[in-house]
Amino acid sequence: MKLTARLSLRQWLTLPYLALVLGVAILIGALSYRTGSQAVDTVAQHLLQETVARIGQAVDRHVFGSAAVLEAAFPNGMAAPPRLDKDLPALRTRFWIATSLHIDPNNYVYYGNQQGQFFGLWRFNQEDAELRVKLQAERPREISRFTGINGQPGSPVVEQKMFEPRQRPWYKAGEGSPSHTWTSIYIDFRNSELVATRARRVLDNNGQLQGVVATDLSLKRLNDFVRKLTISRNAVAFIIEPDGKLIASSRSPNVARQPDGSNARISAAESHDALQRAAYAQVQALIAAGTVSVGAVTQRFTGPEGGAVELAFDRVRDEAGLDWIIAVAVPRSDFMQGVTANVKRSALIGLLGALVAVVLGLSIVGWIGGDLKRLTEAAQAAGEGHLEAPLDIHRNDEIGVLANTFREMQHALRTDGMTGLANRDEMLRAISRRIEFEHRTGNPLPFAVLFVDLNNFKQINDHFGHDAGDRVLVEFATRLRNSLHATDRVARYAGDEFVILVQSTVLRQELERLRTHIEELMRAPLESIDLASLPGGTAGGAAVGLACYPEHGQSADELIAHCDHDMYQRKRASRLGRS
Numbered sequence: 001m002k003l004t005a006r007l008s009l010r011q012w013l014t015l016p017y018l019a020l021v022l023g024v025a026i027l028i029g030a031l032s033y034r035t036g037s038q039a040v041d042t043v044a045q046h047l048l049q050e051t052v053a054r055i056g057q058a059v060d061r062h063v064f065g066s067a068a069v070l071e072a073a074f075p076n077g078m079a080a081p082p083r084l085d086k087d088l089p090a091l092r093t094r095f096w097i098a099t100s101l102h103i104d105p106n107n108y109v110y111y112g113n114q115q116g117q118f119f120g121l122w123r124f125n126q127e128d129a130e131l132r133v134k135l136q137a138e139r140p141r142e143i144s145r146f147t148g149i150n151g152q153p154g155s156p157v158v159e160q161k162m163f164e165p166r167q168r169p170w171y172k173a174g175e176g177s178p179s180h181t182w183t184s185i186y187i188d189f190r191n192s193e194l195v196a197t198r199a200r201r202v203l204d205n206n207g208q209l210q211g212v213v214a215t216d217l218s219l220k221r222l223n224d225f226v227r228k229l230t231i232s233r234n235a236v237a238f239i240i241e242p243d244g245k246l247i248a249s250s251r252s253p254n255v256a257r258q259p260d261g262s263n264a265r266i267s268a269a270e271s272h273d274a275l276q277r278a279a280y281a282q283v284q285a286l287i288a289a290g291t292v293s294v295g296a297v298t299q300r301f302t303g304p305e306g307g308a309v310e311l312a313f314d315r316v317r318d319e320a321g322l323d324w325i326i327a328v329a330v331p332r333s334d335f336m337q338g339v340t341a342n343v344k345r346s347a348l349i350g351l352l353g354a355l356v357a358v359v360l361g362l363s364i365v366g367w368i369g370g371d372l373k374r375l376t377e378a379a380q381a382a383g384e385g386h387l388e389a390p391l392d393i394h395r396n397d398e399i400g401v402l403a404n405t406f407r408e409m410q411h412a413l414r415t416d417g418m419t420g421l422a423n424r425d426e427m428l429r430a431i432s433r434r435i436e437f438e439h440r441t442g443n444p445l446p447f448a449v450l451f452v453d454l455n456n457f458k459q460i461n462d463h464f465g466h467d468a469g470d471r472v473l474v475e476f477a478t479r480l481r482n483s484l485h486a487t488d489r490v491a492r493y494a495g496d497e498f499v500i501l502v503q504s505t506v507l508r509q510e511l512e513r514l515r516t517h518i519e520e521l522m523r524a525p526l527e528s529i530d531l532a533s534l535p536g537g538t539a540g541g542a543a544v545g546l547a548c549y550p551e552h553g554q555s556a557d558e559l560i561a562h563c564d565h566d567m568y569q570r571k572r573a574s575r576l577g578r579s
Contacts, residue, residue: 044335045298046409048312048328051231052296055239055326059316062222065102066198067180067320069215072098073109080202080210084117085135092131095121096149098215099129100462105218111202112165113211134163165212174199174212180320185219185247187263192255194219194247194265198320223248232334236276240325244268244280247324252276274304279329283313287325300332308332416492418470419477427491427499431556434501435549444550448511450500451545451563452480452518453571457496460540464529471528476542479521499560508548515544543571 073095074080081087091111098109103123110120116137123129127147133156134141141163142156165171173183183197199214222239226248229237238249244267246254252271255263268280282301296314303309313327393399414426422430431449438444454476461469473496480490480498487503500518502511523541525531531540545567553559 043409044310044330044332045312047231048298048310048330049296050413051229051237051328052312052314052326055226055229055237055328056314056316058222058225059239059324059326062105062219063217063318063322066106066215066217069098069101069106069109070180070198070200070213072101073215074111074200074202074213079205080113082204082210083115084113084119088119088133091119092121093149095119096129099123105221106215108216109213110215111211111213112168112171114166114209116164116166118163118165134165170197170199170214171212174201174214175209177201182321185241185245185265187255187265188218192263194223194254219247223254226250231328232330234275234334235328235330236273236279237328238268238276240268240280240327242323242325244284246271249276275309275329275331278304278309279311279327282311283325283327286313303331310335419474419492421477421481421498422489422491424491424493427489427493427501428556428560430489430501431559434503435555438549446551447504447549448502449547449549449559449563450502450515450518451493451547451560451567452498452500452522452542453545453567454496454522454542455540455571456534459534460529460531463534468529472526475526475528476522479524480518483518483521499563511546511548515546518542518544543567543574545570
């Protein structure tokens, strides 16, 4: 009562108004934070899954060439000679070609047989290499350098230490496996980098084991890729083996110097980075609990400092026994920084607006809340796979930046970054949507899918370089885009492959004319490079496969598969015609 008696009329009118202003400001902040938090959660999951997928693609690009290297060195079905003495020239030619396929990272191919003989070819660069040869089991290896595929080897240097190929881990691994196999990852003593070896046994004319061919794979480029990933200020990304040994990490080394001067691999559980240790422990627990699915698994857990952490992980495996785990962990506060700052500004705007006029303040609240709601709805739609959902937000503040970033993310997830065409996933979704439309209408109208595969693109890359190859892809993409009807769609499917969705219902004869037109268009001389300088008169152009709905398939995958098969049949027929 004493307090109320002391308050003046002005204060009685002011204090409730200030309380109302503070309440409105707090309400605005709470609603904005909640709405923004929902939007951020959806976007965060997609970002983590996309980052894990990018790392998985980098792993695929890094290791897939090793199988081709072994195939080039010893083609499947080729019988190994009983001894290497008379087969050295052929071995040298094949091993030079094998190491030329992916000189970085597969620059070393070698072979050992049951007689204790050994032949290896190490490439220093495009021209310089060395031979490592052991023709007698009781003698050490001889090493000689040479230049060019037909270069004369220099004087051999005899190794001091006896090298017994049959006792090496790669030989024993290949000897005991019926197909390709990966050896354990080890540390290269020359540069302290991690190396993995892929091996395959080679049989003789009687189908019995004659020897083992292998190639080394340096993991340095993969580690560099993970280190350079830009996710957020406090995020961590890493690749590990199932036992926890680090292969690559964005925040810690994968090899540590020991007190005795040797190097040892680091486990994620022993990492100096607390977030990496916590993320690894969470991945272990999820795997132990059987949390395994197709694609990345996302999870939220409590981090080492008590804050929420968003986690995504996936498992990469292949038929040769490769088994790696990819994990990305980001503190949720990293995602919420922009939302928190925006909430504070929104609350301040609400406070100042209410001080000027309650109506103006409420309008600002509705404006901000409405945009955040639309952003949340768009993010939820993206989470359900509807990447084309429009986001009609045009602002210059942080919400506008977030909206623009979201639109850019939608565009990036639908578009091939090099050619500007739709990407593989977007094309598969477009075909599936067309099929769903046909099913809903109950009156299916035929449409067609074309699969375009460029001829001799690898030779273009090898001869002119990948930059020139990229320009060729862009030029072909432009030709395809400009040659189609406005309702048709074209996408870069993979590498040098494109897929076209012909929306209009046309006759088979018209489709054949369209296919012929595209093949003629792709044979036209290129502006970006001159194919005449390719060795052996290699020609450009492309082969085009064709599939019609519903005749050749009832799903996008079936139609693409039929197109792919038809394209290879057409390409094979073209080769037979030229021969």
